[in-house]
Amino acid sequence: MIRTENLTKTFALRKNQPPIQAVQNLTLEVKEGEVFGFLGPNGAGKTTTVRMLAALIRPTSGSAFINQFQIGRDDTQIRRSIGILTETPGMYERLSAEKNLSIYANLYDVADVKGQVEKYLRMLGLWNRRMDEVGSFSKGMRQKLAIARALLHEPRVLFLDEPTSGLDPEAAKLVRDFIEELKSEGRTIFLCTHNLDEADRLCDRIGIFKSRLIAVDTPANLRQRLFGRRVVFHLRALNPEWVETLRRFEFVKEVTPVDNRLLVRLDEPEQYNPVLIRKLVECGADLQFVGEIRHSLEDIYLQTLQAEE
Structure with missing residues (x-):
């Protein structure tokens, strides 16, 4: 067209x-x-x-x-x-x-x-x-x-x-x-x-x-290419040992503790989130809820222009 x-x-x-x-x-x-x-x-x-x-x-x-x-x-x-x-x-x-x-x-x-x-x-x-x-x-x-x-x-x-x-x-x-x-x-x-x-x-x-x-x-593909996908596990309390536990999974690329949250970078969270949730519950974690960090198109736009410059 x-x-x-x-x-x-x-x-x-x-x-x-x-x-x-x-x-x-x-x-x-x-x-x-x-x-x-x-x-x-x-x-x-x-x-x-x-x-x-x-x-x-x-x-x-x-x-x-x-x-x-x-x-x-x-x-x-x-x-x-x-x-x-x-x-x-x-x-x-x-x-x-x-x-x-x-x-x-x-x-x-x-x-x-x-x-x-x-x-x-x-x-x-x-x-x-x-x-x-x-x-x-x-x-x-x-x-x-x-x-x-x-x-x-x-x-x-x-x-x-x-x-x-x-x-x-x-x-x-x-x-x-x-x-x-x-x-x-x-x-x-x-x-x-x-x-x-x-x-x-x-x-x-x-x-x-x-x-x-x-x-x-597509906006989704550009997000994936630039930032990957990050899942946030909100916990009642955070045990530092759980960080190393999640890092042992091959599909996990990065784990970052922030207050009572775990930020986990991985591909295909729809497939692997249940595995991580089960593991955290086995370790005694009280999960409050799970979310995903979604970078805005503004983030993509500015990051792309900065890389070009």
Whole structure:
């Protein structure tokens, strides 16, 4: 659905200044129906990448294919087949929400303009404000209207650049729920966001990017690769001998005592936790409960960027 091969974008500066390579040799494939999170710091080249994939600017070198259309050759077809939400979407502020969407629906040659406009205004909770000027809308309402605009022509591929940026919690949740609904419909979503908790919840895979692609995988696999898995055994009291007892198991990689807890690093805790629990009970331990330390996507993101630097 989205495929790039060594996609590169270089911006020329003034004379006697070296060019800036905003995107370096990006090779990536996003599958149909996948929500792909594109994460990176400000100035990393994320928006430049989206603009190339949306056929808004030409790459310096490399190639990209969207819905089997090639960037630079089939740009009109690409623009017709995708939806895009930019970080700062522009609207005709003196026109109503309904009129704004009608204009764009006609540009996309939507067959049932009135029906599609009503469908998405209702879906995003804007129907009662359809006749109001967009200039009177809050940022959250404008963002929802911009999402509706991106969906009017029912594209199978969506590019969303910071869809919940600056929204209050209620509006952000509505947008996230809407993305979940689009995901359930099998649409392919390319999501740029600084909200790492949002990316963790929504994305099937993530790519960490800083001019070039540093890491790409599912959040779970990246956690496993960077941190492994750690189980915490909460005890009424800790006997130091139990530390050595657990270390004797071949599948245990590390045991760390902390107050009345044992932190155990191991793979496949679902398989081996019962073995460790039985052993601790045999040794006389009073187990209060067992949990697992779950590193956040923020931990993964920062660790990956630090390793790159």
